[in-house]
Amino acid sequence: MDDFRPQPQSDRLLSVPQRKPGQRSGPVTGSPQPPRTPQAAQAVPPPLDLGDVPTTPQKPLKLHRQKSRRWLWIVVPLVIAALLVAAVASAFAWYANALQSKSNDETPVKISVEAGASIDQVAQELEQNNVIKSALAFSLYMKFSGHDVIKTGSYLFAPNQKVEEIVQWLNDGKVSTRRVTILPGQTLKQISETLVKDGFTEGAVAAALTKKYSHPVLADKPADASLEGYLYPETYFVTIDSSPDKLITTALDEFQKQLEKDGLAAKFKARGFTVYQSITLASIIAKEVTKPDDQRQVSQVFQTRLAKGIALGSDVTYHYAADMLGVARAVNIDSPYNTRIHTGLPPGPIGNFNLPALAAVADPAAGDYLFFVAGDDGVTHYSLTLEEHEQNIQRYCQKLCAEA
Numbered sequence: 001m002d003d004f005r006p007q008p009q010s011d012r013l014l015s016v017p018q019r020k021p022g023q024r025s026g027p028v029t030g031s032p033q034p035p036r037t038p039q040a041a042q043a044v045p046p047p048l049d050l051g052d053v054p055t056t057p058q059k060p061l062k063l064h065r066q067k068s069r070r071w072l073w074i075v076v077p078l079v080i081a082a083l084l085v086a087a088v089a090s091a092f093a094w095y096a097n098a099l100q101s102k103s104n105d106e107t108p109v110k111i112s113v114e115a116g117a118s119i120d121q122v123a124q125e126l127e128q129n130n131v132i133k134s135a136l137a138f139s140l141y142m143k144f145s146g147h148d149v150i151k152t153g154s155y156l157f158a159p160n161q162k163v164e165e166i167v168q169w170l171n172d173g174k175v176s177t178r179r180v181t182i183l184p185g186q187t188l189k190q191i192s193e194t195l196v197k198d199g200f201t202e203g204a205v206a207a208a209l210t211k212k213y214s215h216p217v218l219a220d221k222p223a224d225a226s227l228e229g230y231l232y233p234e235t236y237f238v239t240i241d242s243s244p245d246k247l248i249t250t251a252l253d254e255f256q257k258q259l260e261k262d263g264l265a266a267k268f269k270a271r272g273f274t275v276y277q278s279i280t281l282a283s284i285i286a287k288e289v290t291k292p293d294d295q296r297q298v299s300q301v302f303q304t305r306l307a308k309g310i311a312l313g314s315d316v317t318y319h320y321a322a323d324m325l326g327v328a329r330a331v332n333i334d335s336p337y338n339t340r341i342h343t344g345l346p347p348g349p350i351g352n353f354n355l356p357a358l359a360a361v362a363d364p365a366a367g368d369y370l371f372f373v374a375g376d377d378g379v380t381h382y383s384l385t386l387e388e389h390e391q392n393i394q395r396y397c398q399k400l401c402a403e404a
Helices: 009-014 038-043 059-098 119-128 135-144 163-172 188-197 202-210 244-261 264-270 275-288 292-308 315-325 355-362 386-396 399-403
Strands: 109-113 153-157 177-181 235-239 371-374 380-383
Touching: 059 135, 109 119, 119 135, 135 163, 153 163, 177 188, 188 202, 202 244, 235 244, 244 264, 264 275, 264 355, 275 292, 275 315, 275 355, 292 355, 292 371, 292 380, 371 386, 380 386
Parallel strands: none
Antiparallel strands: 109 153, 177 235, 371 380
């Protein structure tokens, strides 16, 4: 007896005969199938159409992969180029900033450039002293700007200076200088104080002023005499590395130049004076009166008194003597510099001179005056006799003569 119980689904699928090419699908022949119940119809899926299942990858997938690779070749170079542009822009911004001033600080910093120093060495020193922002940027600027010359010397740079200005100073050799002014009428002590005030050390100044110099202008200076009166009054500019003795040598050179320029040494000799005696007399004249015409007339008065053996009677000489001794000024002070009680010239100059006073010694005014007095009215009054002189004092010199 045939078993007409329903076969398992898997058995039925496996028993489906394969279609031949071109054969239409139709009912499967063979043993009769039992009638399907509604439940069985729902459980059994329709037969698979194996001829519709693709067996190879479809072409659209392959085209999609080719397009993706093509986009990579476009995007990656663009990203790299963008990064390079950003890096270059950042480098230029850094370089431009590094060439600006370090800060607003105006405090000068001394930078010494020795012979043979390289650009990189100078750049490093500037950076280490906080004058510039970057030694690298400084070196690049010097090497590629065409301003690669460095002159030796000492410079005073400040953090508020831009690299461009610092480089220009190095190119031009704009080394830092001191401005030192020696005034007419200053004593050696006052000149010493001036040099210290201008930046030289006290020890260096003292050593320079007591040093023995071999200079033509000092030819007739007594061996035991100081440099009092020899430092020509002028404004001098010396580098900050210069020593005080170099400044003194420069002042002596200037004095020698003036003597040769105007033939003063020969004129002094013609009047019977050495250079040392001439500057001694000129130092007194310069302190007594300031107007060139008065200086020539006062020179005549003093030279006439010297020729007659009369004491010069100059108040400024005992003032100097008292100041040197550190005592109160008194007309009767016991000092060889006091020409109120000693005849002839004092032992040496009582300070610096000025050129008109020195020229007045070489070329005094005409006259036979033996006395003069500077009046309260600013006028110098001359007289031939002591009586006339005393009258001039009473008439013109009440205030000034009382202070003397």
